[in-house]
Amino acid sequence: MPNSALGLALNALRRKFPDKSDDWIKRVLARLKDVEERRRGEGGASSDGADFYIVKGRPDLGDKQPIYHVWWSQEERRWYCTCYLTGWGQKRAKEICTHAAAVMLYRQYKGMVDGLEDKRVYVASAVVECPSKPGANGEVYAAPFPGKTLTEYAQPRWRVVAISASPVVEIYCGKRPVLKIPGEEMDYAAAKVLAEEAIHS
Known part of the structure; x- marks a missing residue:
C-alpha cells in the first residue's frame, strides 16, 4: 500500500483514539499484515450478514489464540472481537483491542492502490x-x-x-x-x- 495512504489512515486512527499511546499504535500497525477479509459464503459471516475479518494471533504481542474474528455490529454500532470473550474481555472491549483497531486501519486504506491514491x-x-x-x-x-x-x-x-x-x-x-x-x-x-x-x- 502507498505510504501516503497509510499515513492518512494512521492519522485518522489517532484522531479516533487520541488517548492511545504510540506503543498501542505500533501494535496496531504490526497487526496490519495479519488481517484477512472474509465475505459471505467464505466460511460464514457476522450475525448481521456483514463482512468479517480474521486477524492472525501473534504470541509476541501476547495472543493466546492462533486467530481472532472481528466483525461490525450494525445493531450496536461498534466493532467486536472474539478476544472480548476471554477473561480480560470486558476491559479489552471497553478500551478497544488492537485486533479490532487493525481491522479499522485495514479498511481505511484498503483500495488505496497505485493509480487511485492521487485521483x-x-x-x-x-x-x-x-x-x-x-x-x-x-x-x-x-x-x-x-x-x-x-x-x-x-x-x-x-x-x-x-x-x-x-x-x-x-x-x-x-x-x-x-x-x-x-x-x-x-x-x-x-x-x-x-x-x-x-x-x-
Whole structure:
C-alpha cells in the first residue's frame, strides 16, 4: 500500500483514539499484515450478514489464540472481537483491542492502490429519508440515522457519504434522485478515510 495512504489512515486512527499511546499504535500497525477479509459464503459471516475479518494471533504481542474474528455490529454500532470473550474481555472491549483497531486501519486504506491514491474525486454528505439504503452517482457509504421524533422514526433516515467523479454529487432513493449537492474536491485516498470515519463514528 502507498505510504501516503497509510499515513492518512494512521492519522485518522489517532484522531479516533487520541488517548492511545504510540506503543498501542505500533501494535496496531504490526497487526496490519495479519488481517484477512472474509465475505459471505467464505466460511460464514457476522450475525448481521456483514463482512468479517480474521486477524492472525501473534504470541509476541501476547495472543493466546492462533486467530481472532472481528466483525461490525450494525445493531450496536461498534466493532467486536472474539478476544472480548476471554477473561480480560470486558476491559479489552471497553478500551478497544488492537485486533479490532487493525481491522479499522485495514479498511481505511484498503483500495488505496497505485493509480487511485492521487485521483481527484468529490465528496458530499447528507441525511436523507429513504425506505431502503440510498444510492449515489459514485461510491456510497450509508448508515441508519436515529430519529428524535415519532415522525422521524416512522420515516427511515440515513446518514450518507458519497464519493463521485462528478463535481455535483447525486443521491438516490431507489431510482429517484432526492438530492444534488456540490461535492468537496479531494484525493481518493483522503475521501475513503473521510467516508469510513463519518459512517463508523
